[in-house]
Amino acid sequence: MSSNTLATSTVAVVAHAAGDLRIEPIDLAAPAADEARIAIAYGGICGSDLHYWSHGAAGESILKAPMILGHEIVGTVLQAAADGTGPAAGTKVAVHPATPGETGEPYPSERPNLSPGCTYLGSAARYPHTEGAFAHEVNLPARMLRELPEGLSLRDAALAEPAAVAWHAVSRAGDVAGKKALVIGAGPIGALAIAVLKRAGASEIVAVDMHEKPLEIATQLGATSTLRADDLEAISQVRADVVIEASGNYRGLASAVRGAVRGGRVVMVGLLPTGEQPALISLAITRELELVGSFRFNDEIDEVLAALADGSLQISAAVTHEFPVADGLEAFETAKDSSSSGKVLLNFLDK
Template structure:
């Protein structure tokens, strides 16, 4: 993996100044080709706001685009700005008066508007095939992401960050919303015995949301002992290494969250579940046919529920961060200036060494 600074803000050819300023961006050009380069700052439309980005979290999909040139079935076909987990401060408010005023601290909801004529279940626009998402190669042309110093974006995609929440913590609002949505998919978790498979950032945030929601006993499993330790710091009651398969299978949980995105994780979740348990699939399994044990899922009458991105749980997440009922600080393990994006991505790929890695803009 490489990271190349094409030019500095001071001497970049065609660098813009003024309200939007110069615009460093983190761009993937192909497999192993990650660059920090100058991108023109786009002039906002009347309904758009210019946000000066403060922090951006490196997501698993960002890592996949750089390492493999694809994220699931979304294949990189042209250079694309990465990033969808960002927070910052409004520099230029929308000219039409929509959205927050200049100086307001905001988090970005990366899900774009959906065509009113698109088909999707009521209240679930995240399931629309017409939905867009920042930093996604699902469509051609690709939808550029938000790893830029100055983001021009529809004001409808902004959420005000409460005064009590530091922007660094608010940078986790997007992935925490994914976890919040997953827990919501499970129904009432109060007092229940729960297993979370995979203690990457989404798994860790799922633990934090479960603890806030009153789960009775939370067990976590992962291939790395360091990841288990981070989960316990967030409120998990017990950690079991994935290699201890018999111990995992003997758990007999009422509710399981598969957040590793691997067939092995699915197998572990099915084995650990008791009869009638709910299994929520949070991690994206590899595209195509996957070999997983469905026979025991049938004989146990498991309720298998998918969980994809989120709808508008970000408001709940920000409120919970503000009142202190949702802990996320332990999820963040590293922070790098944007010029060191290459090193940040390398560290983020090492699940034994890192949880959530932030870029500082």
């Protein structure tokens, strides 16, 4: 397909301000030389998307102008990049939504997720904002595209990006084979972490959440037992070798510290609100716990796609709802209710 036959407009999911989400037409420029035109098939609604819609901000990233949401996306290449990089037209792809940055501030070169100037699709961290990809068609840098392994469908690959976040978090825990794991918060990332822990050989996986639906999903994905978040005594008796804190709440972090065995490791993947937070630091010190941060991912999406293709990673139970993009407002309302939903997908194929 030549560039002069590509669409010059599309329909996108755009956050204008807190409480103002619109499914509306937008102009679509011709791709740059290093960009491919992608027909988006599915998009997963992330917590950050919900925050931009609900609050007009995600942490310290504040909406200053309308922004297309979405970074959990898969689709098909309509036109390959003109510079010859990336997959050919017709290729089914997942998307790595990060662009490492260079600001002069040091970071480990093998961990580009920590580069201070890193940008992410659908992020208001910088201005002008980095537009997302919740649209029927988008232009994306060819370097972001990951060809799906043979036999892996777009629908089955739709959770590759959040699963890579979970995979990275579990990798930060070290070797979990034969170990007891505790997962605090069984929302989409926590649930996917449970599936990754199961694949990695954890002998016991205890899931904790406030609601029954997430715990039901957790069980389907590999949790061997579940606990209510308010049962602090039971959580403190778990004594897990590894804890994945995925609630993004200081109370969840406190439960993670209480539930870890002496000398254990707590991986903090749930992003707490900005600013100072209360924490059980004295308990972490006297138990010699290792508190480890986990932020986004690097190349783990490639391992996720391979594991999805060979069947060793089973995550389909994490998806509870699917909506055509025309019903995007209803989809966001559904995703906001964590007591009755897991991962919610937007279907861009159903027009």
